Amino acid sequence: VNFASDNAYGVSAPILDAITRANEGAARAYGADEITKRVEAGFAALFEREVGVFLVATGTAANALALSAVTPPYGAVLCHEEAHINVDECGAPEFFTGGAKLVTLHGEGAKIAPESLTAALDGLTPGNPHQVQAAALSLSQASECGLVYSPQEVRALAGIAHARGMAVHMDGARFANAVAGLGVSPAEITWRAGVDVLGFGATKNGALAAEAVIVFDKARAEELMFRRKRGGHLWSKGRFLAAQIEAHLQDGHWLDCARHANAMAQTLADGIRRSNVARLAWPVQANEVFPILPRTVHERLQAEGFVYYEWPGTQPADGKIGPDEVMVRFVTSFATREADVERLLRTLRAG
Ligand SMILES: Cc1ncc(COP(=O)(O)O)c(C=O)c1O
DSSP: OBOSOGGGSOOOHHHHHHHHHHTSSOOOSTTOSHHHHHHHHHHHHHHTSOOEEEEESOHHHHHHHHHHTTOOTTEEEEEETTOHHHHSSTTHHHHHTTSOEEEEEOOGGGOOOHHHHHHHHHTSOTTOTTSOEEEEEEEESSOTTSOOOOHHHHHHHHHHHHHTTOEEEEEETTHHHHHHHHTOOHHHHTGGGTOOEEEEEOGGGTOSSOEEEEESSGGGHHHHHHHHHHTTOOOTTTHHHHHHHHHHHGGGHHHHHHHHHHHHHHHHHHHHHHHTSOEESSOOOSSEEOEEEEHHHHHHHHHTTOBOEEOTTOOOTTOOOOTTEEEEEEEOOTTOOHHHHHHHHHHHHOO
16 A cells, blocks of 8 residues: 555546547647647636646646746745755756756754744845845645645745745645645635745645646746746647646536545544554654654564665654654545545554
């Protein structure tokens, strides 16, 4: 049973059907097809305003392209030290921006603390030719520890960034889980709170491989048009990206998938709390659960064939992991079955 990641699971049935339907006949290439047009209109409706929409196949490309549209080569992108763009993207943001510098910030649960942002900005002087120029703030929604930023928190951080003339980027690889967890509208947690460019993730939430860069500032849209092609992400058969996203958005499928994943995470978290066997490093606000397990329990789960990652390196809220303990990460998905969650909990409680 796999709790390693939400992308360990496959494609949801409506999305797979949509890919099959898109396979009928011919269509215009390079995003000039009818499905892509409908997706653009769909995002405008979802975000309650005009938006620029750029479909790509990976979250890394979405992040790196989005950042490249708001950061000059001599710019600084401020992000949490544990952010995916800093830890897990092999320098793609630096590559796509032509060499911008990632400046890392601190904060509990992989969320940026405003004081950390302010302190970093105090160390970067605008106009100083010896220093990179603060250009973008990047927020992961949900964070790498499965926590969400509330609209108020986004607004506060975005306010600090905008006061310095910076753009605000949101890595929304798990945007759906965050929106479902927060119970807010997509508009409220993005542009209304100060986000300028968003990576709207679908792959982890039931798509085959599709993400959308959503640009709220129209002036940056043309830039992205060229950068996507230059970065090798303008698919000639773009209708297959669009078909995935169309089905994802259709009748709120994206939120249904995310709500299921989040509900499975809550069931898992409740069971762990009640077990008195392990404790949770952070509250569960999306679809990731970080328990601190006795090593014996970890070994039992592994022996029973449960697949998940150990999560060393991140300090839990209470600051302590004992020598006989292991912090791990369980991720639930649109396809996680309740029976598998119950089995995991039974194994965890046994003995
Ligand atoms: C927070 C976050 N951002 C971005 C990505 C990148 O997605 P991809 O693996 O499709 O490049 C991931 C994937 O693990 C992620 O967890």
